[in-house]
Each structure stands twice: as structure tokens, then as C-alpha cells.
Amino acid sequence: MTTKKKLEDLTLKDNFMFGAVMTDPANCKPFLEMALGIPIGRLTVSREKSLIYHPEYKGVRLDIEAGDENKTRYNVEMQIVQKSFLEHRARYYHSQIDMDLLNAGGSYGNLPDVYVIFICDFDPIGLGKFRYTF
Numbered sequence: 001m002t003t004k005k006k007l008e009d010l011t012l013k014d015n016f017m018f019g020a021v022m023t024d025p026a027n028c029k030p031f032l033e034m035a036l037g038i039p040i041g042r043l044t045v046s047r048e049k050s051l052i053y054h055p056e057y058k059g060v061r062l063d064i065e066a067g068d069e070n071k072t073r074y075n076v077e078m079q080i081v082q083k084s085f086l087e088h089r090a091r092y093y094h095s096q097i098d099m100d101l102l103n104a105g106g107s108y109g110n111l112p113d114v115y116v117i118f119i120c121d122f123d124p125i126g127l128g129k130f131r132y133t134f
Contacts, residue, residue, distance in 0.1 A: 013121060015063075018078045019047045022064045032066070032074055035117055035131075041069040062093070071112040073097055079120045086124045087134045090116045 010017040022028050025043045033040050045066040064076040075093055079086070093116045102111055118124070125132050 013078060013080050015078070018063065022076055023047045025066075028064065028066055028074075028076070031076075032115075032117075036115060040072075043068050043074075062097075065097075073101065073112055073114045075114070075116045077116070077118045079118045079124070082120075082122050082124065086118060086120075087132075090118060090134060 005014065012018055012021060022031070023045045025045050028045050029040055029043045032043070043066050045064060047064060048061060062075050063078055064074075066074040066076070068074075075097060077093070083089070094114055097114050097116070098111055101114075102108070123129070
């Protein structure tokens with residue numbers, strides 16, 4: 001049985017609070033700019049988008065998906081459980097987002113920049129760094 005937390009007991013690691021905070025462009029935009037070290041224009045943000053292309057293949061559920069006026073896409077995920085192969089998971093998420101952005105017959109040159117960001121409350125690689133880039 002799951003116990004419900006009071007609102008004052010929630011942290012950014014809780015799914016509800018993470019979504020509430022990060023779907024607001026006033027919060028998401030400065031976070032992305034700080035995390036990526038790039039300026040970002042006008043941003044639109046949505047929450048929990050599922051990408052499932054075939055029932056026999058693994059789909060993904062994006063926690064936060066955002067896009068800017070340059071068509072750049074951003075996916076932000078909260079990761080509170082340490083799992084193996086996080087860099088492979090990021091690659092898979094990236095590929096699924098790409099599939100959503102390119103229609104049949106479209107040019108690969110039309111694919112926009114895509115960033116997949118995992119916020120972890122642990123060191124996912126174990127090298128003592130606060131940021132890893134793949």
C-alpha cells in the first residue's frame with residue numbers, strides 16, 4: 001500500500017513535484033541553460049509523453065519534454081534509482097525522440113539538436129563527477 005505524502009513533505013525527487021516545477025518554463029529554461037551552458041530562446045514544456053512505436057519493442061516515457069524556437073528538443077528525467085547502463089538508456093531515449101521528429105522520406109539534415117538529461121541523486125558512473133556528457 002502506498003502512503004500519500006503531504007505537499008510540504010515533497011521534494012524535487014517526487015514525480016508530482018518534479019513535474020510541477022519543471023513544466024513551468026520559468027523554472028525549466030534557467031535549469032537547461034545552466035546544465036547545458038547555452039542560451040535558450042522561448043521554451044514550451046510538456047510533461048510525461050509516451051513514445052511507443054511497436055508493441056514488440058520497448059517504448060519510453062519522457063518525464064519532461066521541451067522545445068525551443070530553434071526546434072531544439074530537450075528531455076529531462078529524474079533518476080532516483082541507480083540502474084545499469086544509464087548511458088545506453090540515454091542513447092535509446094535520444095533515438096526514440098529522433099524517430100518522433102523525422103517523417104518517412106524526410107532528410108536526416110532536418111533533425112534538430114536533441115538533449116537528454118538525467119538528474120541523478122547519485123554518481124551514475126562512479127568517477128566522482130557532478131556532470132557527465134555522452
